[in-house]
Amino acid sequence: MEFLELAQYFKRLENTPSRIEMTKILSDLFKHSSENEIGEICYLLQGRVASLYEATEFGIADKLMIRAIAKACAVQDKDVLSAFKKNGDLGIAGEAISRQSSPIRHTKIITIREVFDRLKTVAESGGDGSQDKKIQILSDLIQSLDPLSVRYVVRIPLDKLRLGFSDMTILDAFSWMLVGNKSLHAKLEDAYSVRPDMAYIGRQIKAHGIKGIEHVSAIVGAPILASLCARLPDAVEMINKMGEVDVEPKYDGVRTQIHFKSQNGNNNLIQTFSRNLENTTAMYPELTNIEKQIKGKEVILDSEAIGYDVKTDRLIPFQETMTRKRKHNIEHVSSAIPLRFFVFDILYKDGKDLMGETLSNRRAILEETIIKGDILVVSPHIVTSDVTELRKYHDEQLKTGLEGAVVKKWESPYTPGRKGFHWVKFKEEEGKTGKLTDTIDAVVMGYYKGEGKRAGFGIGAFLVGVKKGDRIVSLTKIGTGVSDELWGILKNAFSNQSSSVRPKEYEDVNKTLEPDAWVHPKIVVEIAADDITVSPVHGAHFALRFPRLVLIRKDKGVADATTAREIEDMYNNQKSIK
DSSP states (O other): OBBHHHHHHHHHHHHHOOOOHHHHHHHHHHHSSSSSTTHHHHHHHOOOOSSSSSSSOOOOHHHHHHHHHHHHHHHOOHHHHHHHHSSSOOHHHHHHHHTTTTGGOOOOOOOOHHHHHHHHHHOOOOOOHHHHHHHHHHHHHHHHHHHHHHHHHHTTTTTTOOOOOHHHHHHHHHHHHEEEEEEEHHHHHHHHHSSHHHHHHHHHHHGGGGGTTOOOOOOOOSSOOEEEEOOOOSSHHHHHHOOSSEEOOOOOOEEEEEEEEESTTTTTEEEEEEOOOOBBBGGGGGGGGGGGGGOEEEEEEEEEEEEEETTEEEEEOHHHHGGGGOSSSSSHHHSSOOOOEEEEEEEEEEHHHHHHHTTHHHHHHHHHOOOOSOOOOOEEOOOEEOOOHHHHHHHHHHHHTSOOEEEOOOOOOOTTTEEEEEEESSSSSSOOOOOOOOEEEEEEEEEEEOGGGGGGGGEEEEEEEETTEEEEEEEEEEEESSHHHHHHHHHHHHHEEEEOOTTBBBOOOOOGOSSEEOTTTTTTEEEESEEEEEEETTTTTTEEESSSSEOOOOOOOOOOOOBHHHHHHHHHHHHHHO
């Protein structure tokens, strides 16, 4: 398939607000693609040239892309910059300049495979002179493409493709391709939860139909979507709903999935992944020798990484642990903030997928697998069906400075990517304080320009929302409780994802709430508040009273955001107590 055909599909998707229409367009695209190209198409739809969990990034900023466009079209950088400022979209600017320079353009037919391979070369280029090399590759590619294709080839390395649909829509489209409806979505999602590689799923079903994914199972090196916690208001409800439960401390750390494979010599495979599938291996040099603590040749462990202060024997809060996200001086940071990995589950061992086993069985296998040491620590726990004992254990965790407890159904399987009542977080029982006892993970939708002192920051408040199906609906504005330093950090983060046009993922926002600048659905923030109130103006139909920013959740993606249904449940729980 020519890349121009794919660009035309991109344009149709970009101009379509309806999710069902986008599903049908994607289905048609998949039907017309071959087994040899559907994988590359899936990656390009995600704005990537590899799976989400491969540490492959383009490393392209606007300035570098401007130089590549200018070189390809024989214009000055300032001409591209001027078009960019006019359109607010470097892809559209590149397309416009490309049309103007058409007489010097190549006319060779370019396939999807050729574009994909060149973009992959850009992503894999590193070291001395890599910037010039990237500019040359992009320049040559842009010069060989038609103007519409330029629009999307420019956007992909900038992580600004933004066609307005989620991975779940792609799974729907796979089902439509196979049977003409969404009936196969659940089977496809189950496979994707265990092997979150859209290209792999696409290739399997293109070649073998739905049977191609029937035997998908865990493998070392491919992260499994993390099982997630639901909310229940109190210990009584937890025992009533779950029966006998496993209760563990809730750590304020970084969710970390550890993959280990013993190989010859010192070449053991050790990889880690965050809850949003980011490869975080470079953050954790202390895991290099964990073979000493593992009885087994291959394991996949679920854990919480948290900083540990040896001198004071205390655990370090999330914000400090997350300094590991920096890309430089990791060795120095690791010595300054040593980590412990509290392991609470085992998903795979020595060729056997354990997720279908009950938690009671998995826990027994885990305790047999981990040898006592300083790096990997099996998380302490109790098993109970007594409300009083559950509350007592939870209160003990709060007294030690932890967030509370995680309560898990003792005879339940591991459910990747799902929020159900197999796992529930227990922070503080509703009604014990005058404030919401749990925080909310919200998506930043846009920001408002500041007034007075904040005018210097260019931001004075921002709008956040929660998930409602595949869409984001507004929940609250936040303008207080933020330091001057943090306003500057927020403005920079928001500006990198800003747009003059409301992203398609956002449901209509009340005119009184429309921000001065929209922000693409990329940034998740943790929000605290006093309580939830009914709202006639917010799309969630609820608002937060006295909302305040806790922190930016760099470890979470939009898929991890709180849902409108969860907000409604929290409101109902709050109302029943009052």
